[in-house]
Amino acid sequence: MEKNAVNSDNTEVVFYNLVEASIADSNTYGEPVKMENVHVCTDKVANPNARGEIEVKSSQDIRGRAARLAMATSA
Amino acid sequence: MIFNKSPFDDIKNILEHIDAFSESSSLPAAEIHTDKLWDVITNCRHDIPYEYGEDDASSFKKAAWFILWFVNISPIATRFYTGDHPLAKFKTNAVIAFDIGLSVIENSVLHGNNGSNEKVENPISLSDHAYRDVLEALSKPIRPEEHFRAWSLFLEQLAYKTNRHCEYPDRNYYPDSE
Numbered sequence: 001m002e003k004n005a006v007n008s009d010n011t012e013v014v015f016y017n018l019v020e021a022s023i024a025d026s027n028t029y030g031e032p033v034k035m036e037n038v039h040v041c042t043d044k045v046a047n048p049n050a051r052g053e054i055e056v057k058s059s060q061d062i063r064g065r066a067a068r069l070a071m072a073t074s075a
Numbered sequence: 076m077i078f079n080k081s082p083f084d085d086i087k088n089i090l091e092h093i094d095a096f097s098e099s100s101s102l103p104a105a106e107i108h109t110d111k112l113w114d115v116i117t118n119c120r121h122d123i124p125y126e127y128g129e130d131d132a133s134s135f136k137k138a139a140w141f142i143l144w145f146v147n148i149s150p151i152a153t154r155f156y157t158g159d160h161p162l163a164k165f166k167t168n169a170v171i172a173f174d175i176g177l178s179v180i181e182n183s184v185l186h187g188n189n190g191s192n193e194k195v196e197n198p199i200s201l202s203d204h205a206y207r208d209v210l211e212a213l214s215k216p217i218r219p220e221e222h223f224r225a226w227s228l229f230l231e232q233l234a235y236k237t238n239r240h241c242e243y244p245d246r247n248y249y250p251d252s253e
Contacts, residue, residue, distance in 0.1 A: 054134055055182040057076045062088055062178075063095035069174045070099035073162055 111150035134183035139227035143219035145172035169213035
């Protein structure tokens with residue numbers, strides 16, 4: 001496990017391949033959280049009243065897009 | 076992707092994007108200042124310089140506002156590209172911000188002033204040359220308030236390249252031929 005981010009208040013944030021992360025969540029602030037226990041995307045709702053309605057993307061969509069970017073920008 | 080109801084969801088999605096990017100690039104773990112990332116999300120969800128407010132702003136405006144704040148605050152501390160990599164001279168934060176910005180626009184639904192509802196259904200594309208110019212522009216000092224209009228207009232026109240059905244009708248201000 002690598003520790004790779006530190007908040008200004010020196011609370012460590014562990015973020016490596018989403019194995020574990022401690023992020024500012026309403027219930028988990030400052031506490032290491034197993035990312036698998038964090039709902040990513042699936043239960044999110046974009047603002048339905050917005051004029052520019054943004055698509056809700058799944059975790060798989062997001063990771064796929066980022067992987068394509070990595071491939072496209074590889075030397 | 077972002078602009079979810081909860082800003083925490085935005086944070087998680089951005090972290091997920093960066094994580095997948097670094098994993099697919101076989102890069103070491105990215106160092107991210109989460110307090111700065113929080114500032115990005117806070118800023119880009121409020122005070123968008125649009126007279127009808129955040130909710131009514133188009134996905135182009137939302138994407139532009141996000142990209143500009145992300146690059147301005149630059150939460151990613153790791154430099155992804157080094158040495159003679161073609162993107163080494165550009166900001167890492169610009170690469171990630173621009174991609175997330177495009178993902179905001181793609182598949183968004185535009186509710187036009189004329190009552191139309193059009194989906195940006197075709198992927199946005201640009202040449203290598205244009206892509207590097209974009210990254211170069213984003214690697215210069217960015218001031219979101221000043222650059223907002225130009226960037227939202229640019230993103231709009233970029234999306235229209237492959238999504239002409241979303242564009243308002245031309246009025247021949249600059250016709251191709253006389």
